[in-house]
Amino acid sequence: MLRxxxxxxxxxxICPPSLAEAADITGTAKVRAGDAVMIGNTRIxxxxxxxxxxxxxxxxxxxxxxxxxxxxxxxxxxxTEGKSWVCHARxxxxxxxxxxxxEVGGEDIQKxxxxxxxxxAYTRVSRDYEADDAAAREAKAGMWQGAFIAPxxxxxxxxxxxxxxxxxxxxxxxAILQASASGPVAPSPDCTIKGxxxxxxxxxxxxxxxxxxxxxxxxxxxxxxxxxxVDEAEAAGCRETKR
Numbered sequence: 584m585l586r587x588x589x590x591x592x593x594x595x596x597i598c599p600p601s602l603a604e605a606a607d608i609t610g611t612a613k614v615r616a617g618d619a620v621m622i623g624n625t626r627i628x629x630x631x632x633x634x635x636x637x638x639x640x641x642x643x644x645x646x647x648x649x650x651x652x653x654x655x656x657x658x659x660x661x662x663t664e665g666k667s668w669v670c671h672a673r674x675x676x677x678x679x680x681x682x683x684x685x686e687v688g689g690e691d692i693q694k695x696x697x698x699x700x701x702x703x704a705y706t707r708v709s710r711d712y713e714a715d716d717a718a719a720r721e722a723k724a725g726m727w728q729g730a731f732i733a734p735x736x737x738x739x740x741x742x743x744x745x746x747x748x749x750x751x752x753x754x755x756x757x758a759i760l761q762a763s764a765s766g767p768v769a770p771s772p773d774c775t776i777k778g779x780x781x782x783x784x785x786x787x788x789x790x791x792x793x794x795x796x797x798x799x800x801x802x803x804x805x806x807x808x809x810x811x812x813v814d815e816a817e818a819a820g821c822r823e824t825k826r
Contacts, residue, residue, distance in 0.1 A: 629685060633705040646750060765807055
């Protein structure tokens, strides 16, 4: 009897239950990016879609730079604020995140993101959201109204990367779209205003003439970002430094 128990126990260790059989992950979520959230201590990657990284730049309808990755994150946070999530785990990615299909208030949140133009159908792994991708492109929703590089291309960008969207990109658009909205170097000579978050959680922007400008270290992990104008910084909810 003991021997049978030990054999069964060893098989359970060698062959643990699959993620498909795992309990759903539920609760309110902290939105980290347009396709990444945290529920409790679990990091979740929304499966079947790909949203722009938080430091990715796009072009708006006027051909001007805008931080589409920040917009995708903020739109998801605003749409789901205070709502309960139910995520069905499918696998674990190479970064240790749980890949899942999630519902918010009974709605497929990946479908909403793609149809709203804040993410693309990631057809390399799933074709579930192709129709929503086509609908967003037709409606010029979200990123589709301007010009952008697909998130998977942006991560491995080069001069031949395809530019998507309804707006005809200006000359030199590749250089703009391949830049980052964060990091130690400004994405362009026109985007030199620094934004950071102070200890009180406020977003503060610093123009090059600011006293503390040189001391602000630009690291996306610290919540910093570059702005191209005062209007853009204030539209993002930041205020100018008092010194």
